[in-house]
Amino acid sequence: MSASDQRRSIFISGGASGIGRATARYFGERGWFVGIGDVNETGxxxxxxxxxxxxxxxxxxxxxxxxxxxTALAAFATAAGGRIDVVVNNAGIATGGPLAGLETEEIERCLDINLKGVLFGAQAAYPYLQKTAPGSCLVNIASAAGINGGSGLSVYSATKFAVRGIAESLDAEWAPEEIKVCSICPSFIETPLLDGTGNRKSNEPVRDRVKAAGLEITPVEEVAETIWNAVHGHDLHYLVGKTARKLNFAKRWMPGKVRKQGRMSASLLGK
Structure with missing residues (x-):
């Protein structure tokens, strides 16, 4: 069987829940060979x-x-018949709160998972995507927090701005080899992350603060569908949810207003 006849395959980090799980299910239902990686084996x-x-x-x-x-990608490539068409850098954690109050371990953990994890994933994915190009794709999961940095989100926003920047850099770097690279920027998505508090000094779930602010919570399936569209599309950045789209528009056309609102309101994750 030739490479072009083989079943296409996708590997997703953070596949034990949330966006990773929804994406795995979405691609699996459409006939793809799906690989997932996570520290949560039960999930x-x-x-x-x-x-x-x-x-x-x-x-x-x-x-x-x-x-x-x-090790993970080599094992998956073997299971999938020697090819990997798409790698999704999805694994990530939320960290929020005033920077002065964050513990060193909290900061380092967020940077290591959200930023180093994406860079390491891209490095490891490159030779596989190179072999299946054109049509191969690296998808980085960023966030609306990577469009604008809010109060209490300095560390998390730093990682998500970086994730978008990595996509832009690799989009240029890998273009000669016809490997597509893109970022997905969701706003508040219905995932287990909303049930966390965002930082160790708060006991109020993020979900409660999102609802109190009147912001929508987007179904996780919408992110999975966007990733599917990104793999089959040609754009660099994809927005998911009303909040992300509104923020992107305002940041571009009304930056002064966005800055003023940010200064006046407490961060949802950092309160």
């Missing part, structure tokens, strides 16, 4: 149970470990 088993058919694979992966990326 990965639950994800695999939602994917129809037998073309699915899970591998324990801590995205902070560069060698672990090599």
């Amino acid at each position: 990965m088993e639950d994800t695999l149970g939602l994917i129809p058919g037998g073309f699915k694979y899970a591998h324990k992966l801590d995205v902070r470990d560069r060698e672990a990326w090599e």
Whole structure:
């Protein structure tokens, strides 16, 4: 069987829940061979149970470990018949609160997972995407917090601005080899992250603060559909949810107003 006849495959980090799980299910239902990586092995088993058919694979992966990326992708490529068409850098955590009050370990953990994990994933994915180009794609999951930095979001926003920047850099760097690169920028998505508090000094779930602010919570399936469109499209950045689209518009055309509103309101994650 030639390479062009083989079943296309996708590997998703952070596949045990949330966006990773929804994306795995979305691509699996459309006939793709789906691989997921996560530190949560029980969650990965639950994800695999939602994917129809037998073309699915899970591998324990801590995205902070560069060698672990090599091992996970090599194992998945073997399971998928030697090819990887798409890698989704999805694994991430939320960290919020005033910078002065954040513990060093909180800052380093967010930087290691959200930023180093994306860079390591891109490095490890490159040779596989190179082989399946044209048509191969690296998808980085950013955030509306990567469009504008809000109060209490300095560390998280730093990582998500960086994730968008990495997509832009690699889009140029890998263009000669016809590897597509893009970022996905969701606003508040219905995932387990909303049930966390954002930082260790708060006991109020993020979900409650989002609802109190009157902001919408977008179904996670909308992100999965956007990733599908990105893999089959040609844009660089994709926005998901009304909040992300409104923020992107305002940041471009009314930056002064966005800055003023940011100074007047407390961050949802940092309060």
